[in-house]
Amino acid sequence: MNKLIIEPSPHIRSKNTTDKIMMRVLIALAPALAMSVYIFGIRALYLSIVCMGSCIIFESLFRRFVRKDFSIDPSPAVTGLLLAFCLPVTLPYYIAIIGCFVAIVVVKQLFGGLGQNFANPAVVARIVLMLSFTSQMTYWVSPFWYRDDVDTITSATPLAVEAGEQLPGLWDLLMGFHSGSFGETSIIALLIGFVFLLMTRVIRVVTPVAFVGTVALGAFIAGENVGLHVLSGGLILGAVYMATDYSTTPVSMSGKFVFGVGCGIITLAIRFFSDMPEGVSYAILIMNILTYYIDKITFPRPFGMVREPSVFFRKKKEEETKDV
Amino acid sequence: MTQGIGTPCVPLVKVGDFIKTGQLIADSEAFVSAPIHSSVTGKVSAERSILDINGNRDGAIVIIPEQKITMCDKIKPPVIESRADLIKAVRNSGLVGLGGAGFPTHVKLSYDPEKFNIDTLVINGAECEPYITSDYREFMENAEDVINGAKLVMKWCEIERTIIGIEKSNPNAIRHMREVIEEKNEKNITVCPLPTNFPQGAEKVLVYNTTRRVVKERQLPMSVGCVILNVSSTAFIAQYARTGIPLISRRLTVDGNIVNKASNYSVPIGMTLGELMKKVDLRLQPDRIIYGGPMMGKSVYDPDTPICKTTGAVLFFKNLPEYKPTACIRCGKCLRACSMNLMPTEFMKAYEMRDLKMMKKLRVDLCMECGSCSYICPARRNLTERNKLAKELLQKLEKNNKEIKTK
DSSP: OOOOOOOOSOOOOOSOOHHHHHHHHHHHHHHHHHHHHHHHOTHHHHHHHHHHHHHHHHHHHHHHHTTOOOOOOSHHHHHHHHHHHTSOTTOOHHHHHHHHHIIIIIIIGGGTSTTTOSSOHHHHHHHHHHHHSHHHHTOOBOTTTTTSSSSOOBOOOGGGOOTTSOOOOHHHHHHTOSOSSTTTSOHHHHHHHHHHHHHTTSSOSHHHHHHHHHHHHHHHHTTOOHHHHHHSTTHHHIIIIITTOSTTSOSSHHHHHHHHHHHHHHHHHHHHHSSOSOOHHHHHHHHHHHHHHHHHHTOOOOTTOOOOOOHHHHHHHHHHHHHO | OOOSSSOOOEEOOOTTOEEOBTOEEEEOSSSSOOOEEOSSOEEEEEEEEEEOTTSOEEEEEEEEEOSSOOBOTTOOOOOOOSHHHHHHHHHHTTOBOTTTTOOBHHHHHOOOTTTOOOOEEEEEEOOOSTTOOHHHHHHHHOHHHHHHHHHHHHHHHTOOEEEEEEETTOHHHHHHHHHHHHHHTOSSEEEEEEOSOTTTTSHHHHHHHHHOOOOOTTOOGGGGTEEEEEHHHHHHHHHHHHHOOOSOEEEEEEEOTTBSSOEEEEEETTOBHHHHHHHSOBSSOOSEEEESOTTTOEEOOOTTOBOOTTOOEEEEEOSOOOOOOOOOOOOOHHHHHOTTOOOHHHHHHHHHTTOHHHHHHTTGGGOOOOOHHHHHOTTOOOHHHHHHHHHHHHHHHHHHHHHHHHO
């Protein structure tokens, strides 16, 4: 007989792989990219390609630099595309590349690479760019600006609209016909991707629903425009694609729920009480940091586990047995 | 000499003895042990030490079979008139749990009726492992024996009801069993369709899905009033009561990606793998042979490994895809796959850092090694393997601690 292979059980594995999961996220983001090209022009596509490409290059360069095995996988592309979606369409390419460097090298690889980073790379990169290049990062253009003869028309995002100015209607909010970071405006396209991710079981419904639900409820209680709060800003993009990132969010279902609610509360707090118009990225970052602790307190209870009585009860029991 | 769980038996025959089919060849004084009978007629050619499927050294009796089969003259149907008779008969038949764990059946039946109030006999026909179909055939071919066996146990152990658990993926078996039950008008026997999940046949999962009772950690199903028997074991009790032929053969599924026709065989216990391979129609030379299901089965490394009472399937594979583990992305799929609600990904971290406190806190000891976490892992990490290692490490340490304390 020829040689036999010995291995521990199980001998069969499911066909799902990390790469396939990442590819599915990219596919889910495709409709939003298409919409953003339609709304903000072809530069949105160029910016996305620059971000994805530079993320992949940074990742491979760093892996070669630290002599890890060299492999190209789609996960940095996901980071790059998500980061690109948070950028205004007019952003110079070199700033986007700096953002990719922060995301991949500083946030992801320095902490150990895939699965080891504690904060979402795209979120941190966006925050870094926001603080370092504030004027370029808040240079919003009107939708379909590329069609008009005027060079550029600046306009405020719906959340930063000052009193007296006109708000975009609900339809415009849903389709994304308003100014903002180019990937976050088209809610319809983002939701198509959300349904795709749910159907392919890449993400669970808990976190986005808890996140958006908390924001909607809070806005309703505060008497603000619920539709505006839910549909504008980066909320849907953040809730569906960033708050569901595997490595930076809790693993258990109850933990995911806590994470979503926490993100919602912080987002509301920032939107209501701070000078910044937008708080989704900060909310996600703060909850990312708390993930370790959320994981600790939301341990799933093993099936049939007998919980050890607490010290108080144990003492009581001992006393009872003594009496007997 | 070890067929399933328990004390190894001691050979009762010498080299050169002439053995008839069904003759007792090894037994043990210990309670948790089942005797072994010869499945062939022939001369004892050697007694030697072999490596069993788990990699342990074990004694073996080698019998060269003859063409002519002579049944042992001691074989006669047992007389069962009390609970003690039933337990004795089951022990003499050499029956162990045919599902795979191989726990001697008479031990299961000889619980203390004053301590445990047993009201339910659960018959395990879940057969949750992929590929295996031997329990399914048992339902289709020996439905009456299954019911007769259950009736015997119910009668003498004074158990009120029987629940037969069958996965919904086997609708034919469910229908057939219901028809037979109706025909015989058995009111106390019901069929419970189970969700098609792995590991449905694990006893804690099975008890929960059939009776909604939760078996606490380190407790046997008896603690919640259940006795679990495998279908084939149940049917065998009825067959033994009728014919008196001890457990000398078993049904076995032969399947795999290079088997031309997947089928069930009735195989004499003790047959070696090499002999079985001569009978099986294989397309190619296998490079992986597995005893048991693909999820929990064990790789065979020696064609002389005998088929035991617990071998429910032999799978032949070639060119299975090889997987390289990549980094854990904390997707949490293993958590949701775990039927015990454990956290395999955290075990892995704790094990790699040898964090014993954490391992204890995460309850590695509750892991039943079903393999679901490794199966589902998109990063192809060998989670189950690490869990096994972690369990072993913890056990060793606890043993050491005890020794230190006693000293």
